[in-house]
Amino acid sequence: MNRMVTVPAGTTVLSAIREAGIQFEAICGGKGTCGKCRVIKISGKTSEEGSCCAKFLTLDEQRKGYCLACLVQVWSDAVFTIPIESRIDTPQILLDIAQTIQTISPSVHKYLVEKNLNYSLVTLGPSIRFAGYDGKRPVMNENQRDLIINSAHPLTATLYKKTEESLLIALEEHDTTERLFGIALDLGTTTVVGLLVDLLTGEIIKKASTLNRQITLGEELVTRIAIGRKEEGRKELQIAALGSVNEIIHKLTHGSGIKWNEIYDICLGGNTIMTWLLAGKDPTPLEYVDAQVESNPVLLNAETIGIDALPLTPIFCLPAVSRFVGGDAIGDILTSSMHKKTEISLLIDLGTNGEIILGNKDWMVSTSCASGPAFEGAGMRSGMRAMKGAIDTVKIDKSGQVIWHVIGDTDPKGVCGSGIIDAAAAMAHAGILDISGKLIESAPGVREGEHGLEFLLVPSHLTATGKDIVITSEDMAYLMDSKAAVLAAIIVLIKKYRLTPLDIHHVYLAGAFSSFGNIENLISFGILPEFPSAEFHRIGNGSLAGAYACLISSSLRKEATDIAKRMGYLDLLVDNDFIEEYWGALRIPEKDELFLIP
Numbered sequence: 001m002n003r004m005v006t007v008p009a010g011t012t013v014l015s016a017i018r019e020a021g022i023q024f025e026a027i028c029g030g031k032g033t034c035g036k037c038r039v040i041k042i043s044g045k046t047s048e049e050g051s052c053c054a055k056f057l058t059l060d061e062q063r064k065g066y067c068l069a070c071l072v073q074v075w076s077d078a079v080f081t082i083p084i085e086s087r088i089d090t091p092q093i094l095l096d097i098a099q100t101i102q103t104i105s106p107s108v109h110k111y112l113v114e115k116n117l118n119y120s121l122v123t124l125g126p127s128i129r130f131a132g133y134d135g136k137r138p139v140m141n142e143n144q145r146d147l148i149i150n151s152a153h154p155l156t157a158t159l160y161k162k163t164e165e166s167l168l169i170a171l172e173e174h175d176t177t178e179r180l181f182g183i184a185l186d187l188g189t190t191t192v193v194g195l196l197v198d199l200l201t202g203e204i205i206k207k208a209s210t211l212n213r214q215i216t217l218g219e220e221l222v223t224r225i226a227i228g229r230k231e232e233g234r235k236e237l238q239i240a241a242l243g244s245v246n247e248i249i250h251k252l253t254h255g256s257g258i259k260w261n262e263i264y265d266i267c268l269g270g271n272t273i274m275t276w277l278l279a280g281k282d283p284t285p286l287e288y289v290d291a292q293v294e295s296n297p298v299l300l301n302a303e304t305i306g307i308d309a310l311p312l313t314p315i316f317c318l319p320a321v322s323r324f325v326g327g328d329a330i331g332d333i334l335t336s337s338m339h340k341k342t343e344i345s346l347l348i349d350l351g352t353n354g355e356i357i358l359g360n361k362d363w364m365v366s367t368s369c370a371s372g373p374a375f376e377g378a379g380m381r382s383g384m385r386a387m388k389g390a391i392d393t394v395k396i397d398k399s400g401q402v403i404w405h406v407i408g409d410t411d412p413k414g415v416c417g418s419g420i421i422d423a424a425a426a427m428a429h430a431g432i433l434d435i436s437g438k439l440i441e442s443a444p445g446v447r448e449g450e451h452g453l454e455f456l457l458v459p460s461h462l463t464a465t466g467k468d469i470v471i472t473s474e475d476m477a478y479l480m481d482s483k484a485a486v487l488a489a490i491i492v493l494i495k496k497y498r499l500t501p502l503d504i505h506h507v508y509l510a511g512a513f514s515s516f517g518n519i520e521n522l523i524s525f526g527i528l529p530e531f532p533s534a535e536f537h538r539i540g541n542g543s544l545a546g547a548y549a550c551l552i553s554s555s556l557r558k559e560a561t562d563i564a565k566r567m568g569y570l571d572l573l574v575d576n577d578f579i580e581e582y583w584g585a586l587r588i589p590e591k592d593e594l595f596l597i598p
């Protein structure tokens with residue numbers, strides 16, 4: 001589809017693409033460091049791209065007009081094509097709800113209004129009652145009171161139980177007590193997923209997903225914090241997140257027979273930075289190790305931030321523990337129920353940021369690690385998100401032939417996180433990598449590329465882009481660094497609590513990490529230590545499942561807050577043991593040496 005956009009001369013191509021509202025890869029947010037914002041210049045006068053482009057593009061690509069959108073300015077009418085690898089499609093999203101439905105006890109309820117227009121000494125005016133409601137008098141404003149008194153029709157009131165008091169959040173003509181709906185949301189750094197839920201039955205009516213529009217401003221959390229330091233940038237990020245949330249609401253309500261103004265409650269799971277940005281809070285304090293993060297949930301309403309629901313629809317954001325362990329991790333815990341078990345569990349959620357939680361019903365401690373976006377396919381030469389066209393499984397057979405599977409059963413465009421780990425584990429097993437994760441020059445399939453050694457995964461004639469899909473030496477260095485950070489974080493956490501892997505009885509894999517096909521590969525490549533006594537569980541999108549649980553159960557909201565309040569947090573950035581373990585984890589374990597913790 002062609003798009004035309006008018007921008008002042010000197011604008012970067014990336015800004016023009018954003019202006020046109022096109023979803024586009026710009027992982028580093030336009031700093032010229034990720035090399036993913038590729039476009040092909042067809043015509044027009046532009047600035048010189050400089051050496052940064054050369055670093056990420058082959059000579060052949062440069063000859064064909066490839067350049068990086070964030071480094072090139074347009075100085076006349078110009079035409080560009082966005083190549084297939086820079087387009088963002090709807091990603092593959094895990095919508096499994098691992099949580100079994102609890103007793104349904106939402107935080108909003110509907111009641112028929114009963115009024116007695118005779119003067120009452122108790123209320124010093126007409127008395128208003130809500131049939132079947134036996135709590136404290138709900139808080140209502142003057143307009144609501146006048147509407148009740150003056151309405152000629154029967155009325156239905158929606159009350160929201162907010163801690164001790166109840167608020168009147170909606171008044172509707174006629175009896176609408178049979179229609180009560182809410183939305184559970186996972187506001188992820190990359191994707192936003194939502195569920196439309198019948199709050200009377202807990203039934204999930206519809207699911208929807210979209211990309212977080214903040215991506216085009218910068219994919220990494222640190223980039224977004226940097227943008228959010230200034231009020232203008234903060235507003236831009238908030239509008240982008242709200243745009244995605246409202247898109248989800250429209251997708252969910254469209255064609256469902258439910259209107260946007262029938263959404264009476266919203267629960268949201270998101271990391272601390274996403275939640276703060278949605279609320280319009282300055283994220284600057286989150287840059288610092290000693291950042292103070294409240295363990296109470298962030299409570300908003302639709303009108304104050306601009307969400308398309310009834311003005312007073314409450315938005316409950318799952319509470320956070322620290323700057324890097326947010327409401328999404330609390331959702332994971334609720335979903336796993338590890339906080340109720342006597343046995344010790346370990347929960348690992350690896351995405352752009354990695355969260356690791358250890359504990360049982362008596363104690364819990366969390367940490368986070370900068371796993372980097374490698375596990376999501378970003379920052380790698382042929383890496384991509386887990387979406388249609390991504391290789392998600394790789395094997396190398398005895399004859400050295402590479403066997404792969406592509407999401408959507410189409411020609412491959414690139415390789416996503418699970419495919420990269422599968423490939424690395426298979427390459428190590430086939431003797432293509434040495435113990436430090438370096439490509440072995442003489443191994444089959446390894447060749448000299450423009451940027452050093454590379455392993456050919458899929459030749460160009462079999463790919464959708466017409467380019468080879470490769471794993472380069474730089475990719476392997478990046479992957480080794482990411483995997484060492486995760487392994488070291490797990491080891492430090494376990495050791496600090498004087499435990500060994502034998503003490504861990506449950507390992508929960510959450511988020512994108514839970515879809516990784518082969519747990520053996522996670523262990524043999526040295527991302528996870530061996531856990532001889534543990535049962536592995538994949539909990540899918542725990543953030544979404546946790547938001548759903550809090551939507552249909554007010555007691556689980558309290559449980560979420562209790563978990564956040566009692567959870568400890570270990571900051572590895574200031575931990576010497578972590579550095580030591582990290583260096584030790586920068587290698588692939590040998591066959592009989594998987595058990596990495598003494």
Ligand code: FES
Nearest residue numbers: 030032035037070
């Ligand atoms: Fe252009 Fe990263 S190099 S957005």
